[in-house]
Amino acid sequence: MASGEDSALIWTRPEPGSRRPRFTRDQIASTALAIADTEGFAAVSMRRIATELGAGTMTLYHYVRTKDELIALMDDALMGKVLIPDDELPAHWYDALTAIATRTWTVLMRHSWALHSLQQAAVGPNAMRHFEQSLAALAGTDLDPPEKFALLSMVDDYVHGNVLRSAGTHPADPNPPDDETAQAALRFAETQYLSGRFPHMQALFGDNDPHEVFPTLLGHRSEQARFQDGLTTLLTGAAQKLHLPSPDH
DSSP: OOTTGGGSSSGGGOSSSSSOOSOHHHHHHHHHHHHHHHHGGGGGGGHHHHHHTTTOOOTTTTTTOHHHHHHHHHHHHHHHHHHOOOSSSSSSHHHHHHHHHHHHHHHHHTTTTTTHHHOOOOHHHHHHHHHHHHHHHHSOOOHHHHHHHHHHHHHHOOOOOOHHHOSSSSSSOHHHHHHHHHHHHHHHHHHHTTTTHHHHHHHTTTOEEEEEEEEHHHTTTHHHHHHHHHHHHHHHHHHHHHOOOOOOO
């Protein structure tokens, strides 16, 4: 039986003890994620979840005691989506890290708000499994523990940073600028651009509209294609610097 201190964590308490509980923590977490995806994280509350499940708000507190516990459940549900089935994890470190990073990116792109809203979530079992799986990807290398941790951190930094740039921390701006503000910002940018203080930008765009030039600079590639190119560059560079087996294997 869990100690009083341990029972403060939702992971150390069994689900409610009836043989056929009306709800499960997985149902509650999935419902909370769906609300955050469609309405934003601020819309997530026990009352809102109860409405979706057709339950009384107090009934849900039988399963989840606090908002922090709800956040922990949501985070761990996302981490569960990130996990790769053990029998599908590639044997080569490069392929394994590529698979883990790509799956993580895909999940976070669907739930980009989580990078901001769930960052203080308590570590749960699926987060631990994800870290264990990441370490397993490097188990066949000669890297020492600090090198393994540094490489995994670099991959995580790249994945999270790419999602933040590509999707933003919120699916939509709740207070978009009005037309007058947007036009004023555009006029300011044009004035600054033509001032001569930004010669490198002028060389890049010339006399063209930057909005027309950007697709050419990006090569008309998808977000995922650009993510994969960056990941390849990162891991290939890591292989050279850390003397890891070539990804060409």
